[in-house]
Amino acid sequence: xxxxTQLQLQAEAELGAAQDDAALETWRIKYLGRKGLVPAAVAKxxxxxxxxxxxxxxxxxxxxQTVQNAFIDRQQALxxxxxxxxxxAEGIDxxxxxxxxxxxxxxxxxxxxxxxxxxxxxxGFQIYTARDVETDEYxxxxxxxxxxxxxxxxxxxxHTTVEDxxxxxxxxxGQIRAMRDYHPEPIRVILPGKCHRYEQVTARSEMMFxxxxxxxxxxxxxxxxxxxxxxxxxxxxxGQGRKLRFRCSHFPFTEPSAEVDIDxxxxxxxxxxxxxxxxxxxxxxCGMVHPTVLRNGGYDPDLYTGYAFGMGPERITxxxxxxxxxxxxxSNDIRFLEQFA
Ligand code: DAH
Numbered sequence: 001x002x003x004x005t006q007l008q009l010q011a012e013a014e015l016g017a018a019q020d021d022a023a024l025e026t027w028r029i030k031y032l033g034r035k036g037l038v039p040a041a042v043a044k045x046x047x048x049x050x051x052x053x054x055x056x057x058x059x060x061x062x063x064x065q066t067v068q069n070a071f072i073d074r075q076q077a078l079x080x081x082x083x084x085x086x087x088x089a090e091g092i093d094x095x096x097x098x099x100x101x102x103x104x105x106x107x108x109x110x111x112x113x114x115x116x117x118x119x120x121x122x123x124g125f126q127i128y129t130a131r132d133v134e135t136d137e138y139x140x141x142x143x144x145x146x147x148x149x150x151x152x153x154x155x156x157x158x159h160t161t162v163e164d165x166x167x168x169x170x171x172x173x174g175q176i177r178a179m180r181d182y183h184p185e186p187i188r189v190i191l192p193g194k195c196h197r198y199e200q201v202t203a204r205s206e207m208m209f210x211x212x213x214x215x216x217x218x219x220x221x222x223x224x225x226x227x228x229x230x231x232x233x234x235x236x237x238x239g240q241g242r243k244l245r246f247r248c249s250h251f252p253f254t255e256p257s258a259e260v261d262i263d264x265x266x267x268x269x270x271x272x273x274x275x276x277x278x279x280x281x282x283x284x285x286c287g288m289v290h291p292t293v294l295r296n297g298g299y300d301p302d303l304y305t306g307y308a309f310g311m312g313p314e315r316i317t318x319x320x321x322x323x324x325x326x327x328x329x330x331s332n333d334i335r336f337l338e339q340f341a
Contacts, residue, residue, distance in 0.1 A: 004063050007041060011067050015074050024075060031067060038064050108340045109210060109329055112317045113192055116212050119236045120190045123229060125214065128181075128189040130174030136164040138173035142296040144252035151252050156198045167196035171213035172253060175289070175308060178215055179297025186218035187306070192313075203325040210313045215289070217299055217306035223256075223288060226307035230260060230286065237316070238265050245280055254287025254308055266322060274322055281319050284311035 011031050018024045031037050041060050045053055106114075117127060136147075145152050155169035174191035182189075191213040201207055216225065227244070234242040243263040251257045261282050264275035271277040286309035291301035299306070314326050321340075328336045 002059075004041065004059050007037060008063050008066060011037070012070055015070055018074065018078075020078065024071075024078065028071060032071065038067055105338060105340055107329075107337065108317050108321070109313050111340065112313045112320070113210065113212070115237060116233075116311075116313065116316075117190070117192070119233050120214065122236075123188075123232060125188045125190045128174060128178045128191045128215075130171065130177045130191050130193065132168060132194055133160070134166060134168040134173050136166060138176055139166060139168050139170075142176045142293070143172055144290055144292055149252065151250075158196050158198055168193075169197050170195050170310060171211040172308070172310060174213055175215050175253070175293065176297050179217060179294070179299060182217075183298035186216075188216045188218075190214050201327065203327065206314070206326050206330060208330065209326070212311050212313060214286075214309040214311075215306065216308075217289065217294070217297075217304055219304060221305045221307060223307065226286060226288070226309070229307075230284075230309065234262050234283070238262055238320070243269070249285060249287075251285060251287055253290050253293045255290045257285065257287035260284050260286060260309075265319060274319070283316060283319070284309050286310070 011027075014030075015027055018027050029036060032039070042064060045057050045060065048056055121127075139157075140149070140152060140155075141147070157169045158167045160166060171191045171193055174193070178187055178189050178191065192210065194208055195211050196208050197205070198207065199205055214229075216229070227246070231242070231244055234244055245261040245263075246258040247261065249257045249259040259282055261280035263269040264272060264279050264281050266272050266274040267279070269279040271279050275281050286307065289306035289308050294301045294304055294306060314329055317323065317329070318326065
């Protein structure tokens, strides 16, 4: 057996015994490294008598090639084996069903708001965004609630450290802002947004809630226009052929004022838990804009009239889905929110 055959057999045997990367590296240094046995065998060419060089050279190059290939194969085999072992250990079962990614959903109040926008949008109303932080003047005084007016009692709120600057208690101050912006043009807007009231949080009231205000001002606007608009809205929002009931009410900024009910969408008017066995559900407050309010907005009440309304999207959402506690909306319980596909 020649020295080269001997070397090859030894190299292959040791390579076969190498079981991990560390052993493989030790082997590589010993045989293929710069000072390894294979380069040493190659270097021997130089010290051979010239007539032996060709045959030896061929043999040693052959050896080098074989050993190098064996190394690459062994490296691959060890890598495959360790991957297979890892996969087996992790126990991946590719036949298991995948994990569904969590898909976000629109908040039920956002849905209601969008439905409201779409309905009034089709009737030619624009969205007017007014501010959340208001002054006492806009929130109350210009709407006919002078300081000390008893109607203020229902709308206690959060005050800032700046005197007479507060979080608005309703979207109605936006009426004045819209009028002052649009004057002397006719107006048809809805004013959605957050409102705050400083009151005890219960199943029926939150400290923060939304309202959508409506306002139309023009030269010949009547209560009949208000009724037609609200009827069209109720039909779209709650189903065609809704019955509306206007009950006399009072708001300082409208005259006359009314509260509007629809026939109960759950029982159709027969009486159930949702309508408290009355057959009716209250959905909003409304009225003809008070002459003083028109004047405060810059419109001459002898030439212009207008109507306004204000509704609570939380309440409308509760009615649509027979939800009995307003606190669900803002307590971020996924089990509640994910029911609204
Ligand atoms: N601002 C009233 C409230 O928060 C709701 C309201 C009633 C708005 C009648 C109106 C309206 O525009 O005409 O209680």
